[in-house]
Amino acid sequence: xxxxxxxxxxxxxxxxxxxxxxxxxxxxxxxxxxxxxxxxxxxxxxxxxxxxxxxxxxxxxxxxxxxxxxxxxxxxxxxxxxxxxxxxxxxxxxxxxxxxxxxxxxxxxxxxxxxxxxxxxxxxxxxxxxxxxxxxxxxxxxxxxxxxxxxxxxxxxxxxxxxxxxxxxxxxxxxxxxxxxxxxxxxxxxxxxxxxxxxxxxxxxxxxxx
Amino acid sequence: xxxxxxxxxxxxxxxxxxxxxxxxxxxxxxxxxxxxxxxxxxxxxxxxxxxxxxxxxxxxxxxxxxxxxxxxxxxxxxxxxxxxxxxxxxxxxxxxxxxxxxxxxxxxxxxxxxxxxxxxxxxxxxxxxxxxxxxxxxxxxxxxxxxxxxxxxxxxxxxxxxxxxxxxxxxxxxxxxxxxxxxxxxxxxxxxxxxxxxxxxxxxxxxxxx
DNA sequence: ATGGACGGGTGAATGAATTAACAGAATACC
DNA sequence: GGTATTCTGTTAATTCATTCACCCGTCCAT
Numbered sequence: 001x002x003x004x005x006x007x008x009x010x011x012x013x014x015x016x017x018x019x020x021x022x023x024x025x026x027x028x029x030x031x032x033x034x035x036x037x038x039x040x041x042x043x044x045x046x047x048x049x050x051x052x053x054x055x056x057x058x059x060x061x062x063x064x065x066x067x068x069x070x071x072x073x074x075x076x077x078x079x080x081x082x083x084x085x086x087x088x089x090x091x092x093x094x095x096x097x098x099x100x101x102x103x104x105x106x107x108x109x110x111x112x113x114x115x116x117x118x119x120x121x122x123x124x125x126x127x128x129x130x131x132x133x134x135x136x137x138x139x140x141x142x143x144x145x146x147x148x149x150x151x152x153x154x155x156x157x158x159x160x161x162x163x164x165x166x167x168x169x170x171x172x173x174x175x176x177x178x179x180x181x182x183x184x185x186x187x188x189x190x191x192x193x194x195x196x197x198x199x200x201x202x203x204x205x206x207x208x209x210x
Numbered sequence: 211x212x213x214x215x216x217x218x219x220x221x222x223x224x225x226x227x228x229x230x231x232x233x234x235x236x237x238x239x240x241x242x243x244x245x246x247x248x249x250x251x252x253x254x255x256x257x258x259x260x261x262x263x264x265x266x267x268x269x270x271x272x273x274x275x276x277x278x279x280x281x282x283x284x285x286x287x288x289x290x291x292x293x294x295x296x297x298x299x300x301x302x303x304x305x306x307x308x309x310x311x312x313x314x315x316x317x318x319x320x321x322x323x324x325x326x327x328x329x330x331x332x333x334x335x336x337x338x339x340x341x342x343x344x345x346x347x348x349x350x351x352x353x354x355x356x357x358x359x360x361x362x363x364x365x366x367x368x369x370x371x372x373x374x375x376x377x378x379x380x381x382x383x384x385x386x387x388x389x390x391x392x393x394x395x396x397x398x399x400x401x402x403x404x405x406x407x408x409x410x411x412x413x414x415x416x417x418x419x420x
Numbered sequence: 421a422t423g424g425a426c427g428g429g430t431g432a433a434t435g436a437a438t439t440a441a442c443a444g445a446a447t448a449c450c
Numbered sequence: 451g452g453t454a455t456t457c458t459g460t461t462a463a464t465t466c467a468t469t470c471a472c473c474c475g476t477c478c479a480t
Contacts, residue, residue: 215436215437217436217437218437251438252438252439252440254438254439254440254441255437255438255439258437258438258439268445268446269444269445269446269447270445270446270447270448271446271447
């Protein structure tokens with residue numbers, strides 16, 4: 001499995017989400033056809049995507065939901081929980097601190113960082129807030145590998161550099177800028193305005209499906 | 211321009227973001243090579259992407275930043291502001307209400323909806339809050355075409371149906387579920403946990419670049 | 421048992437998208 | 451003014467992703 005296409009990985013997350021729901025609703029097994037329909041892709045695609053990682057299906061039966069959930073979690077690396085750092089406790093940062101979806105998927109925010117002296121030393125939503133100076137030491141002590149960056153664009157690159165120096169391996173960036181970073185660090189960017197822009201394009205260009 | 215690949219559209223937003231910054235910093239023109247480097251793609255890609263929509267560059271010069279910004283805005287449909295509805299004023303919803311990036315890109319949240327009787331009738335961050343019953347009437351009166359859905363997963367599909375009935379054309383969905391919807395409505399999903407999951411995969415599989 | 425329907429794995433064929441290569445146009449420099 | 455350079459638009463080549471078609475295994479009804 002040396003080269004897994006990026007598109008496959010993002011679909012894997014969607015499969016996982018759907019399978020999780022199905023398993024919780026008590027569905028034992030599901031066929032590639034059904035799963036494909038649920039996600040708007042072909043059955044062949046589902047099978048091929050899974051084939052990248054091994055054999056998981058049972059001929060004549062389909063995929064066992066619960067089993068596939070654990071398999072995909074293993075593949076994605078979320079079979080055991082991650083400790084995550086949050087940098088920036090503004091509007092968005094606070095919302096992320098309280099976001100249930102993270103913990104549900106095995107991501108636990110264990111430390112938050114900000115500049116505001118009123119916040120430093122306190123707990124916000126049960127999470128301790130540290131000064132940015134302490135970034136490196138806290139990250140090392142708690143062996144945190146992932147960080148969420150929710151600071152203003154003007155500070156984003158600088159904070160990303162700090163995180164990199166502290167040995168962070170992945171950054172989820174909410175600032176609307178393209179971060180530059182060494183290849184040893186991975187970044188995923190979420191620009192909320194861009195998502196709306198995509199919607200705007202789709203609407204004005206009245207393209208079918210979605 | 212009958213069939214523009216989806217990947218092109220999402221890159222267009224990144225170009226726009228970068229060009230916007232460049233223009234503000236006083237840069238007159240930029241070559242496809244430079245722009246590509248800034249975004250981590252090849253110069254050929256930049257040129258090809260733009261070629262989908264017409265001719266914007268000047269041989270021997272490059273692209274004029276300010277000019278290209280307005281051209282892309284025109285293409286994306288954000289050359290004039292959009293009125294947007296927000297459904298769900300929880301943790302995340304409130305953060306989105308206060309998010310600066312939306313207004314900067316021409317998206318104005320003009321109405322919010324929630325179930326909580328304490329909120330209905332009040333203003334949150336200067337935006338009036340309505341009951342869900344009023345969804346259709348408010349949306350029609352203000353001719354709102356886009357909506358942001360920030361409700362718990364359990365309510366997401368139901369609210370999406372309401373929005374559809376009310377004539378909404380595009381939904382930005384933050385609930386971690388796949389919405390089913392008629393082809394006349396476009397949806398873009400943002401699942402924050404999935405983004406972290408993608409990061410997790412990239413980190414454990416130590417794939418280079420990003 | 422056994423026939424038929426269901427369903428996954430897999431390699432070949434199709435279709436997209438990215439990259440490479442080049443011809444022509446504007447600029448800068450001497 | 452000519453020449454070298456820069457840079458676009460575009461066509462061709464390559465790479466990548468998706469779909470198709472078939473084989474074989476499993477289950478269920480008879």
